[in-house]
Every structure is written in structure tokens, then in C-alpha cells.
Amino acid sequence: MLLECKNVTKKFDNKKVLDNINLKIEKGKIYGLLGKNGVGKSTLIKLINDLLTLDEGEILFKGKPIGVSSKSHISYLPERTYLDKDMKVESVIKYFEEFYEDFNTKKAYKLLKDLDLDKDKKISKMSKGMQEKLQLILVMSREADLYILDEPLGGVDPATRDYILDTILSNFKEGSSVIISTHLISDIERILDNVIFIDKGKIVLTEDADKLREKEKSSIDEIFRRSFKC
Amino acid sequence: MEFNFNNESPIYIQLVDKLKEAIISGEYPLGSKIPSVRDLALTAKVNPNTMQKALGELEKDKLIYTERTNGKYVTEDKKLVNKIKKDIARDITEKYITNMNKIGITKKEILSYLEEIGGIK
Numbered sequence: 632m633l634l635e636c637k638n639v640t641k642k643f644d645n646k647k648v649l650d651n652i653n654l655k656i657e658k659g660k661i662y663g664l665l666g667k668n669g670v671g672k673s674t675l676i677k678l679i680n681d682l683l684t685l686d687e688g689e690i691l692f693k694g695k696p697i698g699v700s701s702k703s704h705i706s707y708l709p710e711r712t713y714l715d716k717d718m719k720v721e722s723v724i725k726y727f728e729e730f731y732e733d734f735n736t737k738k739a740y741k742l743l744k745d746l747d748l749d750k751d752k753k754i755s756k757m758s759k760g761m762q763e764k765l766q767l768i769l770v771m772s773r774e775a776d777l778y779i780l781d782e783p784l785g786g787v788d789p790a791t792r793d794y795i796l797d798t799i800l801s802n803f804k805e806g807s808s809v810i811i812s813t814h815l816i817s818d819i820e821r822i823l824d825n826v827i828f829i830d831k832g833k834i835v836l837t838e839d840a841d842k843l844r845e846k847e848k849s850s851i852d853e854i855f856r857r858s859f860k861c
Numbered sequence: 862m863e864f865n866f867n868n869e870s871p872i873y874i875q876l877v878d879k880l881k882e883a884i885i886s887g888e889y890p891l892g893s894k895i896p897s898v899r900d901l902a903l904t905a906k907v908n909p910n911t912m913q914k915a916l917g918e919l920e921k922d923k924l925i926y927t928e929r930t931n932g933k934y935v936t937e938d939k940k941l942v943n944k945i946k947k948d949i950a951r952d953i954t955e956k957y958i959t960n961m962n963k964i965g966i967t968k969k970e971i972l973s974y975l976e977e978i979g980g981i982k
Contacts (some may be wrong), residue, residue: 668922805899844870
């Protein structure tokens with residue numbers, strides 16, 4: 632097992648935002664963490680990345696509690712940009728190269744070239760879509776065991792969405808796993824092995840995507856909408 | 862090969878159908894080597910696991926086979942490919958007839974449509 636959450640509970644101001652989460656992530660699979668806004672997706676992701684502390688339960692990465700070691704094998708794309716906007720593309724790449732042992736600089740430059748992105752350009756001078764692409768390139772250029780992408784499709788146009796999906800598919804290391812959190816299900820469902828439905832801090836369903844389609848005779852998007860009508 | 866998916870039915874089944882089509886139409890000739898799982902997955906823009914599952918189904922049907930270190934090849938069994946071609950043609954024809962019947966067109970009338978539109982005599 633690559634990652635395991637056991638009875639994970641997280642409270643903010645005594646309110647449970649994650650309630651007894653149990654989750655297993657296997658090697659070599661792409662997971663969709665699917666839920667509406669504000670149901671706990673990002674909180675769960677932050678816990679897995681050791682950016683928040685949990686109140687109950689434990690999270691194991693390759694059988695050991697998460698911490699410094701797991702961080703060096705998990706490549707994380709946060710929901711909001713964390714790059715220093717005054718930096719140039721080239722210096723950001725250097726920064727990643729120094730920070731992460733598994734960073735593949737050659738790959739990053741190749742992907743940048745495909746995008747026609749000038750390495751001397753300042754991040755602040757780039758469009759929002761371009762910044763998102765750059766961040767994704769940085770995250771996918773690591774040879775990690777697990778990639779966790781928090782809302783990688785938020786706020787970008789459909790063409791950019793296609794680019795993002797293609798980049799994920801063609802760049803995740805063979806045998807590694809990917810967790811993609813999103814509420815934009817129809818755009819992403821064709822690349823998922825497994826789906827995880829999360830609602831009000833609880834995991835309500837985990838299932839093989841194709842099995843679920845076969846059983847319900849409809850798309851994951853449709854099943855999701857039916858399950859969580861507002 | 863062009864891939865267009867609907868999300869309503871399992872992706873691997875749609876891949877199986879598409880790959881069968883490529884084999885019986887000769888796009889993937891008998892005995893030829895087929896692209897790697899990863900390349901096929903990239904072309905189809907699907908997850909490599911899903912492509913692997915689809916190829917596994919074709920392998921079960923003996924339409925392709927794996928040559929240990931060398932990759933996957935299309936069968937050389939022409940009879941088998943012809944049989945599958947016939948099965949698919951039968952399915953399509955049955956569906957066509959059912960749909961025509963649904964809008965009140967009889968079997969005899971179908972012939973006149975085939976003549977007029979399909980140029981078939």
C-alpha cells in the first residue's frame with residue numbers, strides 16, 4: 632500500500648471537517664478525489680502533505696507515518712499558487728532543482744519548450760493559465776511516488792484543461808500514483824482508475840471508475856450529481 | 862486511430878470496440894506489432910491501466926498475443942478475425958433492423974431504403 636489514512640479526524644474550532652476518514656491508495660493508479668466545494672478535500676490533502684496536524688487517527692506512507700521522508704516522495708500541487716511572482720522561470724526551476732532530489736531539470740525544460748515559455752520571463756508577467764501550466768510542469772517534473780494535485784483544473788479554459796490532463800497522463804512516473812481533487816468531474820473522469828466521493832467530511836464511496844459506470848449505466852459526473860443534489 | 866469517448870459506458874469497453882475495429886478493418890494488419898500500452902494510452906488520452914485492461918480483453922479473445930519481451934502482436938488467425946467481423950456485422954445489422962422496425966418500417970421496405978440510399982441491389 633502506497634498511502635493509508637486510518638480513522639483520520641480533523642477539527643477546526645471543535646467542528647469536525649474530516650470525520651473518521653479511511654482511505655487506501657494503491658501503487659500505479661490514478662484516483663479522483665471528488666466532492667463539492669468546502670467538503671474537506673483540501674484539508675485531507677494538506678494532512679497527507681503534513682501541512683496540518685490531525686486530531687485523531689494516522690496517515691501512513693509506505694507503511695511509515697508521514698513526515699520529512701514522505702514529503703520527498705510526494706509531489707504536491709496546491710490549490711493556490713505559492714511561487715514568488717518576482718522570480719523568473721529559470722530561477723524557479725533552479726529552486727526546485729535544489730530543493731527536490733527527484734527533480735528532473737531536463738524534463739522540465741523540455742515541457743517548457745513545448746509551451747514556448749521563455750525562461751527569462753517573470754512569473755508576474757505571465758497569464759493565469761500560463762502560471763498554472765508552469766506550476767503543473769514543476770510538479771510533474773519530479774520523479775515522485777505520489778502526485779497530489781489539488782484542483783488543477785480550476786479557473787482555466789477548456790483548451791488549457793486538455794493540456795493539463797495530457798501533461799498529467801504523459802508525465803507521471805510509471806508505477807507511481809496520482810490523486811486529483813476536483814469538482815469538475817466530466818472533464819477528468821476518462822483518466823481515472825478509481826473514484827473517491829467525499830461529502831461533509833466523510834468518504835461516502837470508493838470504487839473502480841469503469842465498474843461504477845457499468846453498474847449505474849451512467850457517467851461518474853451524472854452519478855455524482857445524483858448523489859449530492861443541492 | 863481516432864478516439865472519441867462517451868462517459869456513460871466503461872472506457873475499457875469502448876477501447877476494446879475501437880481496437881477490434883482497427884484489427885478487422887486492417888488498420889492493424891494480421892501479425893503486425895501494435896504500439897506499446899503507454900503510447901496507445903497517450904494517443905487515446907486514457908489512463909495506461911485502462912488501456913492495459915482493454916488489451917487484456919483482446920488477448921483473452923485471442924485477437925492479440927504477447928511475445929515475451931517483444932511486445933504485443935495482432936493474431937495471424939484470419940479465420941478468427943473474419944468470425945469477429947461477421948459477429949460485429951450481425952450486431953450492427955440487427956440493431957439497424959430493430960431501429961427501422963421501431964419507426965414502423967417493415968423488413969420489405971428496408972430493402973427499398975438500402976437500394977435508394979445505399980445504392981445496394
